[in-house]
Each structure stands twice: as structure tokens, then as C-alpha cells.
Amino acid sequence: MDAQENALPDIRLLAAAPHRLMFFIGAGNVLLAMAWWTFWLINSRWMFFDAPQLAIPAGWMHALIMQYQVLPSFIFGFLLTVFPRWMGLPAFSRWHYVPVGFGLLAGQALTLVSLFGFEHLLFLGWLLTFAGWLTGVVYLAMLLWHDPNTTWHAISAFAALLLGLTGIGLVFAYLFSRDPHWMFAAIKFGGFGLLLPVYFTVCHRMLPFFAGAALPGYRAFRPMWALGTFWLLALAHLGLELAHVYAGLWWVDLPLAALSAWLLWRWWPRQRMPALLAVLMLGFAWLPVAALLYGLQSLWLVNTGEFLLGRAPAHALFIGFFGSLLVAMVTRVTQGHSGRPLQLGGVAAFAFIAIQLTAVMRIGAELAPDILAWHGAAGMLWLLAFTPWALRSAWIYLTPRADGQAG
Template identity: 25%
Template structure:
């Protein structure tokens, strides 16, 4: 009887509030189109725009904590239901969580005239509530393996808080270093989640016999990025260059070796798979760029950071949400054919954003605007096909 009651209660909620991926994938991707379009317009035709924290801070902060955090939380709070068997956050509680995310975006965008602590507290509330929502089911069933995502969310909230604090006291370096730390923390999440799902999805869909994990290699790939999160927070230019060189080289080699064991050769005719593989590839590529920066052979740290944000984060998110949305709305894992173009466009966007400034510095502006246009095109394809799925009930009639 309790199962019937639980199912009835779940189906009574409006579809968009039945699981966290629905409002957060929709809101996060739509927000990214707005934020990236606005940023490209401002970059192409600078004007007197002074948002809370300044334009540079706003762009970095909102792509990490507005777009990235929404998708990460939407994925985790959806996945944790499958991992633990405990019903995910939904209904009114999910509405509060999604509203906290939206409040943060509005305060950061339009709160320049408000007391800074009001903007900061409003923005931080989303990650705090997300950590609580993630902790409850994991602790309830004592599934300690997945508890690691709770401190990750709390550290992400801490980095956000320090970034706000740097903005409030007028210390641009503190604010910037916190965003760099959040960028590497996002790379860490991709490394952990990617290491779980990419080999599994590849073996399941392609028939490829999955190679067993190498424990020390996984530990080295993850541990080196944890160390780089700390280095980024302290400041890439502050820590000794040899330390940054060693850590980035270890991260590049270990993550590259790990990646090569996942069977990319068996995915080339399956867009849902190769999109994940090629996006993850930007993790070791970004680490190589960090190494080149530490050696003084690359002067622009932004090139490495955008490997992680546009390449790894932008590409992995597009690939994952197009898969997760299909699966959790009761559909076959066959994305619309035009999504293949979306996967290609986001990877080209990353290449343009990274390579043009690196190889042709005089074309940096073209690289930024061109990458933005490609991002908007890629995520517009997702929204066109998937927004109706996110706001409507599962096709198989089940809750979720």
C-alpha cells in the first residue's frame, strides 16, 4: 500500500517538479544561452556595464555557479535516487531548491545596489540546500561511498563564499583565485563521475569488454586534481612553478592513461558515447596546458581554464543531460539526430576558444565570440528537443 501511496504522491506533482534534473537542467541550459549571449555581445561591443562583482567576475562566477552548479546538482540529486533507492527530492522541496538557484542568478545579475551580504547569502543558499538534499538519502542507507559528493558540494559553496568575500572587500585576486579553485573542483567532479559512467556506458552500449579499474591510477588521477584545486585557490602564480609543473604533468598523464583504457575506438558510430569520450579528453589536454603555463611556455592561464570549462564541462554536460533526460523520462537512449550536430558544435567551440588565443593571440576576440556562438547553437538544439520532455510526464507513466 505504501508503494501505491508513494507513486500516487509522486504523480500528483507537476511534471517539472518530479525529479531534480527537470527544473535544473532546463533552467541551467536556458540560463547558459542568456549568459553566454550577453557576454559575447559585451565582449564584441564593450559598454558601461557594471554588474555586482564586475563583468569578468560575473562571467566566470555565473558559468560555474549559475550554469555548472545547476547541472551538477540536478544530476547528483537524480542519480542518488538510483544509487540509494530513497525517493529523490521533489514537489514543494524541489520548488524551494530551484527557487534558491533562480534567486541567486537574479541577485547576482541585478543586485549591484543591494548590500553585498544579501547577494552572497541568497546565492549560497542553493549549494547549502543541495548538500543537505544529497546527504539525506546517502546517510539514511549508510551508503558511504557516495557521501563524498556532500563535501564536494560544501567545498564548492565555500569557494563561492570566498569569491563573494573577495568581491565585497575589493580584493580581485581573492575573488579570482576562488573561481579558479571552483574550475578545478568542477574538473574533479567530471573526473570522478566520468570514471564511473563512461567505461560503463561504453561497455553496455558497444559490447566492448571493459578493462578492470587500476586502483592506484584512479587514485593518482583524482588525487592530483584535488591537489590542483588547492593550488588554484592559493593562486597559480603564487605557488612554486615546479610544484604546479609536477602536479599538472601527473594529472595529465594519469588522466590520459585512464582515458585510453575506456575503449574510445568502440564508440565512433555512437554519438552518445563519443561525445562523452572527446569531452573528457579536455581534462588531460587542460592539464597539459597548465604544465605549459607552469614552464612559462604559455602565458595565458585562461587557455587552460577554458579547456576545463568549455571543453570538459560544456561538452560533458551536453552529452550527459541529453542521455539522462531520455532515460529518466522513459524514452529509449536514442537522441534526436540533430543532437549529433550539437555534440560536434560544442567540441568545436572548445577548440576555437582554446586554440585561437593560443596560436593567434590577435584573434582572441574572434575566438571568444565564435566559441560563444557555437555554444549557443549547441545548447539551443538541446533545448529545442528536450525542453518539452523536461516539462511533461514520463512517456511510460511512471513517476520521475
């Protein structure tokens, strides 16, 4: 094992398994995307550099890049790994997942370059992103077609990917027409059509599985009606946002908060759990918090006409829920699939704690004076959280498994 740990990095190993390649690309994408966004926030506040003006508002681009390029790198890495396992079918080969990775890597790279005065590259960046997405979706669809059983978690995740493809189609509609209604819809589809359903589906299947693997006597609890109910609530939220009926969101978000809090209570072990399992549970705890904030903001709007919390509920969801579980879930998969002990480790623990602070800072910024300064501080804290974690993860993907096995 020591020899494996001290092995030199080998880029050829990235093609050995879908999670290696896609997680490696995701680690790079998350740092590059947030480095640009943090630079833009800080420069907008203090004007250190004479940066080119963007043809598309930076906040819109930040949302699109994170939702359709950064997080999908990890999502496809996970789904291309687990779909064959869930269905008992042969694993994908490198010819299946390498094109997906190339599309997401090149697509985001060109998108980011386009933001520094090279707008002609933006369309090409999204064309490559769409190509990578479509390749992954087609291969996953082929597995679903040959599924000998009815794997509802796979169907649920695949449905979310189809909504994600719809969102990318809306991005192209905006690029051709420059009608902001298409961009608004694309951003909403990314959050409540793609990311939240994928995350919830994976948690519904994997959190009880991980708990059962770590704790003797733990009884897995996966009520399928809860997954179906979640979909109804998520789609209702998406529809209300698309229709700008924010005063009605509390009708669906408060039940979503109750459903997710109840699942967390049922999943939470009644015994001491390892740190790697604890961060998974704590990461999921952000979902009822975010849904509650959405619901309370909606009720406040009904009673006062004020949109008090601004983007705070969205960032409780995106930084708190998505960000925390990104660190927790990817660390769990990386440790297990690299032949290492299923332990959290200091680097991942630091990243997880820093993400909690980032989420609180970004939520509180909505009510703080000099909001842009707080946004920049939150961006820097995000980079501080993710940089050591991403670099350590990238090293693991470039080196052989610690136990000497293939994969």
C-alpha cells in the same frame, strides 16, 4: 508513444523529478549567462551600446556565474537523482529539490540583472544562490549519513560540493571587503575544487556503466586508486594556483594528463559504439588535452618566463571538457529518464560538434590578433551550439515521458 510525444507542455511536470526541474533551470541559465557574456564581449570590442560600467570586472562575474550558478544547476539535478539510486535509499520528493532549483534560478537571475546597473541586487542574488546550494548539500548529506554502505563516488562528489560551498563563502568575503584575493580564490575553488572533481567522479562511475549498458561483453573498469590519485593531483593544482606557483604546475598536471589518458584508453570500447556513447568518450578526451596544456604552459614559463598560452588551458578544460560532457551526459540522462531511445539525435550532435569548434576557437584566440573579436565569435558559436539543444531539452522536461511512465 505518439500521443505522449505530441502532448502539450505542462509546467507542473517540472516538479515530477529532480532532473526535470534542475536541468530545465540549467538550460535556461546557460543561455542567459552566455547571452550576457557574449553581449559584453561584442560590445566591449565594437561599442554598439552605452552599457553601464560594472563595479566588478566582467571576466570575474562570467567565471562565478558559470561555476557556481549555471553548471551546478545540472550537477544538483544529477546528484539529487543518482544519490538515492547509488545507495539504495528512497528518492527525494519535490519538497527537497524545488527549493534548490528556486535558489539557483532566482540567484542567477538577480545576479544578471545586477550587471545592468542594479548593483544592489548582486548580494541578494548570491544569498539566494547560497540558500539553494546549502539546501541541496544538506539533503545529500542526510543521504550519506544513512548510507548502508560506503559509496565512495557519493563521498567524492559530496566533498567537491563542500569545496564549492567554500568558494561561495569566498565570494561573500569579496563582496564585503572588495579584496581581489578573495575573488581569485573563489574562482580557483570553483574550477579545481568543485567542477573538475565532480566531473571526474561522475565519469569514473558512469562512463564504464554506460558503456556496459550499450555494449555486450564490455567489462567495466573503475579502479578506486585512480579516483584517490586524481584528488591528490587536483588539490595539488588548486594549492599551487592559490600560491601563484605556476612554474610548478607541470609536476601535477602532466601526471593528471597521463592518468586521464590511461583511463580513457582503458574505457574506450574495442568495438563499434553508439554515437551517444562516443560523445561521452570524446568529451572525456578533453581532460588529458587540458591537463597537458597546463603542464606545457608551466614548463614554458620555467624556461622562458613567459605565460604563453594565457587562458587557453582553462578554456580547454571549461569549454572542451565541461561543455562537451555537459551536452553528452545531460543528453544521455534526458533520453533515458524520458523514456526515449538512447540515441544522440541530430540536435545534440550539432551541439556537440559546435562545442568542439568553440573550444578550438577560444583556445586559438589566445595566440590570435584582435583577441576580443575572437572571444566574441566564440561566444556567439557557443550560443549557436546550445540554443537548439536547450530548447529541445526544455520541451522534454515540460512534457510527459514518451513511454507513458511516471517521472
